[in-house]
Amino acid sequence: MWSNNLTKTLGIKYPIVQAPMLGITTPAMVAVISNADALGSLPVGGLTTDKTVQLIQQTKALTDKPFAVNLFAHDIPETLDMKVIEGMQDLLEHFTNEHKILFQRTSLFDLRFHSYKEQIQVLLDENISIVSFTFGILDDDSINALKQKNVLLIGTATCVEEAQLLDKKGIDIITTQGIEAGGHRGSFLNTNDLPMIGSMSLIPQIVAAVHKPVLAAGGIHNGKTIQAALALGAQGLQPGSVFIGCTESAASDAHKSLLEKSKDTDTVLTNAYTGRWARGLSNAFTKALQEHAVDIPPYPIQMGLIASLRNMATTGPNLFMPVWAGQSAAAAFSRKDAATILHDMIAGAENISR
Numbered sequence: 001m002w003s004n005n006l007t008k009t010l011g012i013k014y015p016i017v018q019a020p021m022l023g024i025t026t027p028a029m030v031a032v033i034s035n036a037d038a039l040g041s042l043p044v045g046g047l048t049t050d051k052t053v054q055l056i057q058q059t060k061a062l063t064d065k066p067f068a069v070n071l072f073a074h075d076i077p078e079t080l081d082m083k084v085i086e087g088m089q090d091l092l093e094h095f096t097n098e099h100k101i102l103f104q105r106t107s108l109f110d111l112r113f114h115s116y117k118e119q120i121q122v123l124l125d126e127n128i129s130i131v132s133f134t135f136g137i138l139d140d141d142s143i144n145a146l147k148q149k150n151v152l153l154i155g156t157a158t159c160v161e162e163a164q165l166l167d168k169k170g171i172d173i174i175t176t177q178g179i180e181a182g183g184h185r186g187s188f189l190n191t192n193d194l195p196m197i198g199s200m201s202l203i204p205q206i207v208a209a210v211h212k213p214v215l216a217a218g219g220i221h222n223g224k225t226i227q228a229a230l231a232l233g234a235q236g237l238q239p240g241s242v243f244i245g246c247t248e249s250a251a252s253d254a255h256k257s258l259l260e261k262s263k264d265t266d267t268v269l270t271n272a273y274t275g276r277w278a279r280g281l282s283n284a285f286t287k288a289l290q291e292h293a294v295d296i297p298p299y300p301i302q303m304g305l306i307a308s309l310r311n312m313a314t315t316g317p318n319l320f321m322p323v324w325a326g327q328s329a330a331a332a333f334s335r336k337d338a339a340t341i342l343h344d345m346i347a348g349a350e351n352i353s354r
């Protein structure tokens with residue numbers, strides 16, 4: 001039941017791509033999935049070239065199979081609105097004072113951001129055969145350099161127009177990211193008026209509009225959701241949240257426990273952490289920023305302003321910790337190892353086909 005254009009193109013048995021999840025996915029998670037005849041994806045969005053090489057080499061030490069490397073294809077803003085930045089720092093000061101959290105205002109001179117363009121040569125040098133990306137489209141030079149080495153490209157779309165643009169640019173595989181999905185929205189055409197299309201509507205419309213195989217992301221976590229996405233025309237699946245609790249995940253115990261105790265209504269879309277919309281568990285911080293309705297500096301500036309607070313451990317109710325998760329994350333939560341989670345999903349889908 002599994003063999004199709006996508007499995008042939010990617011050279012895998014099962015058309016399941018473990019979603020790249022920066023901060024959660026480890027080389028061990030990627031390798032386990034690729035070793036199990038699916039496709040692991042290593043997230044390196046925004047990392048330095050040194051860190052990118054290190055993570056790729058750690059993954060290669062654990063698997064001889066291909067894996068995808070995932071980039072953030074965004075531009076770094078060239079001009080900054082200091083009024084917005086100072087307004088945000090005032091609000092952060094107010095919020096942290098109220099909750100007795102230590103906070104230091106950030107000097108913009110201390111912030112360093114890295115573009116995906118610095119990482120392309122690393123991927124070429126390391127002979128990476130599959131590159132996925134989100135937040136935009138790689139520039140023409142990068143696409144050409146990767147294509148010259150026959151690298152397969154996977155782009156992320158959250159509406160038909162984005163998918164058509166990726167198709168036109170020669171991207172080989174298109175990931176449809178439904179609004180249920182955990183983590184950052186890949187939207188890039190209109191990030192203010194965000195497309196909010198659920199997978200039930202998004203998958204068939206993108207399948208009809210493009211000439212490339214489609215990978216479905218958002219809410220996929222068991223046999224039934226796999227079968228539903230395939231019935232809608234997807235050739236492959238890209239589950240993320242289902243792997244957050246797994247043994248190989250980098251999520252802390254506090255992070256896993258919050259997710260384990262969560263329920264279907266607990267996720268929100270917020271741009272409070274990074275300036276880009278993302279889905280995660282709601283908490284005191286996401287609520288405070290929503291209530292104050294302040295202007296939020298663009299990605300990745302906002303991420304830089306709150307960097308020191310992001311990793312703050314919390315005991316008791318979660319005040320601040322970002323816990324990215326999709327609308328099915330509570331139902332999908334599992335502390336099993338990644339290979340078992342994958343095999344359970346595959347067996348569940350096969351049982352339905354029998």
Ligand SMILES: Cc1cc2nc3c(=O)[nH]c(=O)nc-3n(C[C@H](O)[C@H](O)[C@H](O)COP(=O)(O)O)c2cc1C
Binds near residue numbers: 184244
């Ligand atoms: C914790 C977390 C981190 C994520 N980080 C990335 C990332 O680095 N790159 C990327 O392309 N997508 C990222 N995503 C989005 C996933 O690729 C995918 O769209 C999503 O997980 C699918 O929905 P699901 O969580 O309901 O399975 C992330 C998702 C989560 C939950």
